[in-house]
Amino acid sequence: MIVRQILITGAILGGFAIIGSTLVAVTYEATEERIEQAHREALLRSLHELVPHERCDNDLYHDVIEVTDKALLGSHKPTRVYRARKSGEPVAALFTSIAPNGYGGAIKLLVAINYDGSLAGVRVLQHHETPGLGDDIEAQRSDWILSFNNHSLSTLSSEQWRVEKDGGVFDQFTGATITPRAIVKAVHHTLKYFQQHREMIFNTPSMPREVESRE
Amino acid sequence: MTEYLLILVSTVLVNNFVLVKFLGLCPFMGVSRKLETATGMALATTFVLTLSSVCSYLINTYLLIPFGLEFLRTIAFILVIAALVQFTEMVVHKTSPLLYQVLGIFLPLITTNCAVLGVALLIIQEEMTFLQSAIYGFGAAVGFSLVLILFSAIRERIAVADVPEIFRGAPIALITAGFMSLAFMGFSGLVKG
Amino acid sequence: MQLNTPSSPHIHSGDQLSQLMQRVLWALLPAITLYVVFFGWGIIVNILIAVLAALTFEAIALRLRKRPLGSNLGDFSAVLTAVLLALALPPLAPWWLLVVAVFFAIVFAKHLYGGLGFNPFNPAMIGYVVVLISFPREVTTWLPPEAISGESISFVGALSATLTGTLANGINPDAISMATPLDHLKTQLTQNHVISEIIHDNTIFGQLAGSGWEWINLAFLVGGCWLIYKKVIHWHIPVAMLASLALIAGVFWLIDSERYASPLFHLLSGGAMLGAFFIATDPVTASTTNRGRILFGIGIGILVYIIRSWGGYPEGVAFAVLLMNMLAPTLDYYTQPRVFGRGRNS
Amino acid sequence: MIRQLFQYKGGVKLPEHKQQSTRLPIQKAALPQRLTLPLQQHIGTPSTPIVEVGDSVLKGQMIAKAASLISAPVHAPTSGRVIEIGEYAIPHPSGLKAPCIVIETDGNDAWCDHRKPVGDCHDYSPDQIRDYIRNAGVVGLGGAGFPSFLKLTLGNDRVVETLILNGAECEPYITCDDILMRERPLEIIKGLMIMKHALVAKNCVIGIEDNKPEAAAALRGAIKELAVEVEVIEVPTRYPTGGEKQLIKILTGKEIPPKALPIEKRVVVHNVGTAAAVYRAICLGEPLISRITTVTGALKKPANYEIPFGISAAELLAQAGVEESSVERIIHGGPMMGFSLNSVEIPLIKTSNCLLVTDKKTVPLLDKQQAHACIRCGSCADVCPINLLPQQLYWHSRAKDFDKVQDYNLFDCIECGCCDYVCPSQIPLVQYFRFAKTSIWQAEQEKKQAELAKERHQFRQLRIEREKAEKKARHKAKAAKVAANNSENSDKKQAIEDAMARVKAKKQQAAEASPEKPESGGNT
Amino acid sequence: MSNTSYRDIAEQGLWQNNVAFVQLLGLCPLLAVSNNTINGLGLGLATLLVLLCSNLTVSLIRYWVRPEVRVPVFVMIIASFVTAIDLLMSAFMHDLHKILGIFIPLIVTNCAIIARAEAFASKNSPGYALWDGLMMGLGFMAVLVVLGALRELLGQGTLFDQAHLMFGSGAAWLTITLFDDYQGFLLAILPPGAFIGLGLLIAAKNWLDQSKRKRTEATLATSNPDPLRLHPDQS
Amino acid sequence: MLTAIIILTLLATVFGLILGYAAIRFKVEGDPIVDQIDNVLPQTQCGQCSYPGCRPYAEAIASGEANINQCPPGGEATMLALADLLGVDPQPLGTEHEAEPEATVAFIIEDTCIGCTLCIQACPVDAILGAAKQMHTVIESECTGCELCIPPCPVDCIVMQPVKQTAQNWKWPYPIHTLEARK
């Protein structure tokens, strides 16, 4: 009697589990590919913002390697580098480097460097800076981040790769120097890394892409 | 060691679940009228939260990932939580009528406490280890309990204040929670992340 | 015989609420005077605007809540809130900043809870924190002392700067915007500089803890002691807060004096003294038992140090006060004094 | 021997205003035409009249007897005739009426013959002394009016180490004890010796505030004269040092827990006036029929009057020269603990130690209706002699949160008024506390009533059910009888029915026992 | 609940017993994602959808579930729908899905949904349950959108910012910028602003209700116009 | 897909079994909350709450059927006590019962009473004494003031009288603050 009741309870829950998981599983099967695709598209959109479609014809999404350099790329974890090519020729590399000493901690950047060492553009992917003070680094909020475009190690000397307050060429924000300082430094370092490892970057074979699905 | 301490500080103060992450607000608003009930709720939630974060970690690592069933996460976690809470409720009801009566109708509400599922999901999202998950869950629960208890003490005070009529009850409670959240912003930056 | 029959006691000491508040205002006077001496007339403009706004909002709130205006406006509590708020905000800040802060202080933090005596949070600090997080730029740019900037700010100049945002001719806007010593120290420390170097490099640090700041803080101390003498405030909170702040600051300073500032610096910079004697002691929002007051003060001292040293904000007094305000009802409950004739735990 | 004095926390220093009423010696109040004697002039059960309307009574004759252990008899303060036993306004903050015996005085002031002075009290056992005191209607004259013989009774195996006479008189304006000590120190010391004998007390101490040097000197003189061992100790002037527990703390360092009696800590406190009354009862055979009352304030002739109980306040004030037009309040008792009267047509009783007349000029008072909000400044807590948190008590009393207010020990409050006196927001704190206390008492009363009602209701439900069942059973029996004629297996049926009835009855019982079941509430 | 009418249910769901305003349920997503109108709208729609499905299902199976597994079963039903919607949103509104993040799976624990399942759907016929779900969901969504709009407006001076996330890139024109060089009142979009904003909205609702009550009372001209007084000292 | 279904079903079934077991193992009878509610109610047994007596009303509250504001004799105090007990928001009393009810007891005008015993049957607490055709009396200390005896009386001889105030049961008035007064 008691055992029967327990069994019934289990059966009810199990029964609904069958229905529920079927619903979910069916939906999953139906959307799996679409999700993967949407995810890829989103990533590509942000990459192509810096290196437009006209400039490359390879599959940026799959043409990627991981490198590690704590000193220059800001993290002891692997930094992902996407490579843009046109007809097999290298066009640009896109680094997901880190500016470790922002006001509110690390700032995640996307730094696009043309094969010739000039900057194709910089974007902030993620940050914890103070709203209203340090967040002018976002492209939506101000044009500051665009001031990097086309600069390279050759257009500016090492002393010039600083904010104005420290004697460089880049603006700081009123009352907030730390954030821009951190970013300028990180971009500068990434350029240096690129200069030192350019050939390696473009010659290493892509890493396999299937293992990690969605982030 | 410091790593675990930082997780604790971060979950209790800097990224307080209730005031900064917005999780577990329903019981926060609902069970904070009296200090006693708030304390009971805090205890129960701490228990469930810590346990469920551990269970979720185990289920995820040993059941879902091996079979490639990550998409079943939500449903599997909530199932664990619901069963856990229901079980706790029955046990408490039987063994400690006092506690049961203090928690009253709110024990079942722990199931639908976002904090519980939220912890489980965040643990997976942040790719934590077993120990980290346990500490994270515990820290979240302590943070929840802390603000719940403080909030209830303040609410007991403002319950008898001369609050303008239209602000009595929920509005002034929410505004108070807002001010608490404001005060907690003082902790921002303590743990750089 | 028409007799009046109220309850006993039938006599009264004659102490009055408004007199209490006025005494606190008087105690602020020395510091305000020094403020004007070191930083010019900006602070006076701040105070005037804040008080005007506070009285206006107070009157409106009382009217909406259908409470008598006269005795309430005359209790000076709104004036005091306004003056403390004005002291916490930078001189030459735009007028709307003050008005927003006062609005949140008086209307939200005070009258939504039922007005004087009912608010759980310190109104002035709520007002301050609201503008701090909403307009961090405006709130964190301070005037350097006139001795450093070389500019002297007249009353009219301050008024026009505050109301219109334009400076009098000949004043270099860059010369009059600067981070406070605490802010500066913190920024430099995050850039991996060491303290001896930082202090040596910058005139802003004065002799003790910041040029100008050190003397103003001492003036707050003097005013505060007078308040204790006059029994307006109890000694517990300020002493507990300053002692605990000095103690932890001392410990860390002894451990590494290049990474942690000296206790003296912590005591005499920022809002430590103002906070200890005038803000943490706000009777409405502080703990009201003696043991509670001591714990309350210690809590603030510790939190101030934590926020200053490791947190995101250079100054932590406001947050520390608000955080401890949250704890006050609980503290009160658990620190009831031993009742005459009873054991401690009954 | 220099005694170490202790300190209690809190208390306030008050302006004294005592000189006004000590300029004149004790005045004898003129005997009025009518005396109105409330049956309750003490703490405890009201006494029971033993005279009837129309009876003639003599001075000192018992006219109402004690109704229980905690009660005190009432005696006629003078000779005359009982003209009414009815309800009259009594001195009580409510201004309500209570039963009184009204005597029309005949002016002869003729003593009854019950006067039996006891020569030397040492010839009598403590028990006999107590009986005398009890029959003499002596109650505490320090304010509370607790029957004194009870406080002269030792419990089982209790020892009294210190017998304290309370001559502190800490309230402003009141000087009745002061003047008594100055003018009749011998009576006090003799009374004290009787009390000492009754209690078998080890030491006797008299505590006097140091603003009454004359009184202390007079007492010391009397002690010397009688060659007894009594210490007169001058304690710092501070309100409420006269409070029993505060005085004990100062003199002995002992703290009497709330609700506990001093005797549990081997101390007993009596007022100096009580001591004098004891002397009169034992040595002169005079029951308690008069006392000294301070009449002061805005008057032409403030002084201490020896009054017969039952004299109306109006009469006494007229004798003291009141200016009716300017009077604002008349306070029965002191300005800190007394209550204001809503009429002067009330009789003065055993606990009437003072009548204070106020006007706008000489005794300016604050209008508590102008109160501000409490800012939790804590001044009140600083002065509370009991170490309570008046601001919290106020906060919860104001909100009528009677559970919380008891958490903060409301019932330990002695209503001394210190908190009220210093509150910068001028909040009528003590009135809030009294409101809360009386509300809680009332609620408790109601709860008891509710319990009773519930029981009776349940009983009634039970009764109705039973009656119904009985009726049904009767019906059934009747029907069964009829059916028995037509059916042969009716016996069996009857048996089944009986069984069912039994089951039902059992269910009924079970339902009663576990009241969760909805049926037990029952539908009427 | 047998005599409920569709009209009543609508009134209850949209106003009188509004999930967010009155029951104070579902607060987490409400406060977390309402810093922007479009986010609010997105989550509101998702919640509405789940509420409809779950109410319907629960009502259909209401006779089969025994009490000890009631909550787990309801929760599982809800979780299934939520996961399905989560997956769908991830596929078709990827960016919005990313912004709403963890709060989509957290719809499962939106107390409002299980509360409706327990309190209404499990006791009523499918038609009513569906209607109740619709009205409650709409009521909730309305609050989300209003709060979102309020916060967005105060915080950054715009309305419908990032409309393209929801309606595709063609909808960017929907974004309204009210003041061009508006500095932004950051409090509104920070966590404290969410609490305070909802508090103010509820106070506004109370005020509307109160003035309505006063009006009806005035027309009734009752002899005793005072409403409830909890604290007699306020009389 | 199949694994998904199997695993989840397995998981659910296991939990179902556990819960099923727990439901039996930890079964609880009775509901102490009803007693607590009942203790708060004034026990007047007047039925004005629309339930036959206080206990049924307590049961109705416990099961969520009734609001906490339906007991007029208890007035605001009872409503607040219930709100406190159950952790819910106070609810306004109906406007007609707004004022704190004055305590009253029934009094039978003895000259008019014809001894019909109808009021005895109505009294929920047996507070009326008397036999058929004889004069009836209300036991004042036991009358709850429910007024149920008034309607049945054929000669209208029962009146409600306020409970007498004495110095013993007198309550200090609530202080008046002008500062907080609105009007």
Ligand SMILES: Cc1cc2nc3c(=O)[nH]c(=O)nc-3n(C[C@H](O)[C@H](O)[C@H](O)COP(=O)(O)O)c2cc1C
């Ligand atoms: C609350 C607060 C938040 C701040 N946030 C930032 C920030 O996000 N980024 C930044 O560079 N500086 C920030 N600062 C300012 C720094 O503390 C420091 O004053 C500034 O970077 C120094 O710049 P300056 O040299 O232009 O004065 C913040 C300051 C305060 C008080």
Ligand SMILES: Cc1cc2nc3c(=O)[nH]c(=O)nc-3n(C[C@H](O)[C@H](O)[C@H](O)COP(=O)(O)O)c2cc1C
């Ligand atoms: C119910 C009650 C019983 C008391 N019993 C005794 C007693 O047995 N012995 C005694 O010495 N005093 C007794 N007292 C007297 C008190 O200790 C105290 O002296 C009296 O209440 C007057 O004190 P007060 O004027 O400070 O209020 C009793 C008081 C009360 C209220």
Ligand SMILES: Cc1cc2nc3c(=O)[nH]c(=O)nc-3n(C[C@H](O)[C@H](O)[C@H](O)COP(=O)(O)O)c2cc1C
């Ligand atoms: C606050 C307060 C002040 C008191 N002041 C005096 C006083 O000054 N003199 C006095 O004899 N009794 C005073 N009493 C009464 C004493 O507590 C105590 O009841 C009395 O001394 C006992 O003596 P009795 O029973 O002979 O009256 C005071 C009581 C209280 C609560």
Ligand SMILES: Cc1cc2nc3c(=O)[nH]c(=O)nc-3n(C[C@H](O)[C@H](O)[C@H](O)CO)c2cc1C
């Ligand atoms: C010693 C003292 C300190 C005070 N400090 C503050 C304060 O820090 N902030 C404030 O808004 N009001 C302060 N007040 C004024 C008053 O208490 C305050 O406006 C109330 O909190 C409003 O209810 C103070 C008053 C006193 C007597």
Ligand code: SF4
């Ligand atoms: S003295 Fe008055 S204002 Fe101060 S805490 Fe006490 S009651 Fe409040």
Ligand code: SF4
């Ligand atoms: S009246 Fe009560 S609370 Fe106030 S000081 Fe005296 S004992 Fe303390």
Ligand code: SF4
């Ligand atoms: S209205 Fe109140 S007193 Fe009357 S029966 Fe109902 S619960 Fe009891």
Ligand code: SF4
């Ligand atoms: S006598 Fe009347 S009023 Fe009193 S309890 Fe009985 S029925 Fe109710």
Ligand code: FES
């Ligand atoms: S929505 Fe209810 S707890 Fe989060």
